[in-house]
Amino acid sequence: MELKQFFHPIAQDTLPVREAGTMSDNTDFHIAEHFPDWEAADIALVFVPEYRGLPLSENPKNGFVKFRKQLYNLKDLTVSCKIVDLGELITGALLSDTYDKLQKVCEYLLANNTLPLIIGGSHDLDLAQVKAYHDTEKTLGIVGVDAKPDMEQSGIPSEEHLFRILELYPSKIEYSHLAYQRFITDKNTLLQLSKLNADLTSIGQIRDNLQETEPVIRSANILSFDISAIRKSECQGAYHNNIFGLTPEEACQLCWYAGLNEQLTSVGFYNYAPKKDIQGDTAMLLSVMVWYFVEGYSKRRPEYSFFSNFHTKYIIPIDESLQTLVFYKSKLSDKWWMEVAFTEDETPVNGQIIPCSYKDYQDALEGNLPDRWIKAVGKVKDC
Incomplete structure (x- = not known):
């Protein structure tokens, strides 16, 4: 079965003129009589x-x-990635048929180590994005960016897709949510997610310290970004957005963090509304978000063993009982990790090494257990 059969080719007259030094110069397009070599690509749109x-x-x-x-008129990256534009997915007779097609496309790409970059379409399409990982035996880290978690059981797919995702693999998903707005998010939804050990970060917390989102994103395999999380004045061409939300700069920073994450293998940008995007400003914003993701991707570097010379190890005493926290700092990227280990009934438990921030290290220096460590211990104990 060929990947080509899932897509409409791009009309030649809708593409920008290919110019040296722009993104178009580094992209292979699906046009009539030509399907790009997606197997040689790093990223497939x-x-x-x-x-x-x-x-x-x-x-x-x-x-x-x-x-x-x-x-495609944006300037090319310092370090180029091989990109293919596969065209528009041929939608199914039923919405569920479209899910199935998108899932199969993502499965093809993931099996080839080509990163699917999805531009949608309603946010419930991320159900297909997640289902493409059904064969994985590892824990699946998912980060959702949205003004509110879509956990309603209303019968409307775009309002309940997160609930359906968490039902798929309840013991295998670690979910994190960024940029929720408290005044439109039901408290019972937050309670339900908290019981699932989800990591929840409000728009206010992001604004207080944007850098603290980096370790959250670094733990993910999947990013699902609803552009309605961006405030309406800057993102007119999105469904369901409001006057509050992320700034374009914050949205681009999150995308850059995601691009840098070598564990992240698919990304979806959803709820783009072309009919509302009269001036094309949202198209520009979304294109720059994608540009920052690709730019981050181009700077990915393999993180070697924590026990190699590429990391510095820090052991921090916390209290008089000689409890210590162990941190690792990469000499290549300046990223931080910490070891999560605890003793239960005098029985040692193997530690896990999780992404963290410099702030977590500073908290430990002051004798405080970092919040990220406490949450991680809770997850380990519940396993």
């Missing part, structure tokens, strides 16, 4: 014009033309 998961669905014709023109 997958456009999904599927909106039936929304309360008011629409299917705009050539809805991604503005986005493509903005993205």
Whole structure:
């Protein structure tokens, strides 16, 4: 089965003129009589014009033309990645058929170590993105960026997709949520996610210290980004957004962190509304977010063993009982990790090494157990 059969080719007249030094010069496009060599690519762009998961669905014709023109006119990266644009996914007769097609496409790409970068389409499409990992035996780290967690059981797919995702593999998913807004998020939803040991970060917490999101994103394999999390004044072409939310700079920073994460193997940007994007400003914003993700990807570096000369080890005493915390700092990237280990009924438990921040190290120096350590211990004990 060929990947080509899942996609419409891109109309030649909708593509920008290929210019040296721009993203278009580094991208292979699916056009008539030519399907790109996706097996040789680092990143594959997958456009999904599927909106039936929304309360008011629409299917705009050539809805991604503005986005493509903005993205491919951006300047090329310092370190280039091999990118392919596979075109628009051929949607199914039913919404569930589209899910199945997108899942198969992602499975193909992931099996080839090509990162799927999905541009949607309603946010419930991330259900297919996650289901593409069904064969994995490892814990699956998912980071969602959204103004509120979509946990409602309303019968509307875009409002309940997170609930359905967490039902898929309840013992295998570690979920983190960024940029939720407390005044539109039901407290019972937060309680439910807390019981699942989800890591929850509000928009206010992000604004207080954006850098603290980096370790959260670094623990993920999947990023699902609803652009309605960006405030409306800066992102008119999104569904369900409001006057509060992320700034464009914050959104791009999150994308850059995600690109840097060598464990992250798929990303989806959802709820782009072409019909609302009259001036094309949201297409520009989304294209720059993708640019920052790709730029971060181009700077990925393998992190060697924590017991190698590429890391510095710090052992910090916490209290008089001689309890210590162990930290590792990469000499290559300046990233931090800490070891999570505890003793229960005098029985030692093997430690886990998790991403952390310099702030966690500073907290330990002051004799305080970092919040990230306490949460991680709770997850280990519940396993």
